[in-house]
Amino acid sequence: MADPVLSLTGLEKSFDGHTVFANVDLQVMPGDRIAILGASGSGKSTLLRCINVLETPDGGAIEIGGKPVGDGSRGGPARFSERELCALRQRVGMVFQQFNLFPHMTVAGNVAEGLVTVRGIPAAKARERALAELKRVGLADKADTYPSRLSGGQKQRVAIARALAMDPEILLFDEPTSALDPALVGEVLSVIEHLANEGRTMLLVTHEIGFAYHVATKIVFLAEGGIYETGTPDEVLKHPKRPLTRQFLAEHQ
Ligand code: ADP
Ligand code: MG
DSSP states (O other), rough: OOOOOOEEEEEEETTTTTTEEEEEEEEEEEEEEEEEEEEETTSSSHHHHTTTTTOOOOOEEEETTTTEEEGGGGSOOOOOHHHHHEEEHHHHHOOTTTOOOOTTHHHHHHHHHHHHHHHOHHHHEEEEEHHHHHHHOOGGGGGSHHHHHHHHOHHHHHHHHHHEEEESEEEEEEEETSOOOOOOOOHHHHHHHHHTTTTEEEEEEEEEHHHHHHOEEEEEEEEETEEEEOOOIIIIIIOOSSSHHHHHHHHHH
16 A cells, blocks of 8 residues: 555644644545644644644654654654755645735746745746646736735635645645635635645645535544544534534534
């Protein structure tokens, strides 16, 4: 069997003595699309941020493609070298709720940035690649526009193109449509659905339950400091077994 794209073992994170989660075990196989659900404050963002070490986990091990990242498998807080973090973030693409585009760069510049600064690809080649990724998200005609001229939906599609440009093995989406006007949600979900149909591996934090049901291969529901309930979309979303899952779903229909 293939190695998991991502494997978390006993992952834990606290802030100021308050445990956000502990004992998180998760295996992500190639082509898995895992929707992470949970109430506000349940640790969804922290979990994604620990995976690409925007937050340093307090314990547990992370493996990407069967190889440990950091030395967390030895127990205790892992240490991560700069070189390792740089490699990790090329393999794990992240899309944020607030887009996080560079305002002083054009759309194409945003998408090409990592290729030039991290990969050392010459500017002309990086631009070519950026244009191809922008085409994929339907924004080739916005290449020389600045982000401030775009709608929220367009900004998020640029952010997705920027993540894709690095050829990541796994994509992390943190509530990619939560900051959008309702009318703009559909265009972003449709790009994500397209990526799902291509067989991309992804973790998706979302409150769009219907979308999660439709595209996810597995649901992870976070509560009480860890994975509270997990299973197929049918199991967790249609036949939830535990009270907090039921309550959450009742509040998000
Ligand atoms: P979610 O994304 O599910 O809404 P978060 O992962 O953002 O939840 O937050 C989980 C908990 O961790 C919350 O109680 C939040 O206040 C806390 N938290 C998140 N980030 C920080 C931080 N940088 N410093 C202190 N507490 C934090
Ligand atoms: Mg969050």
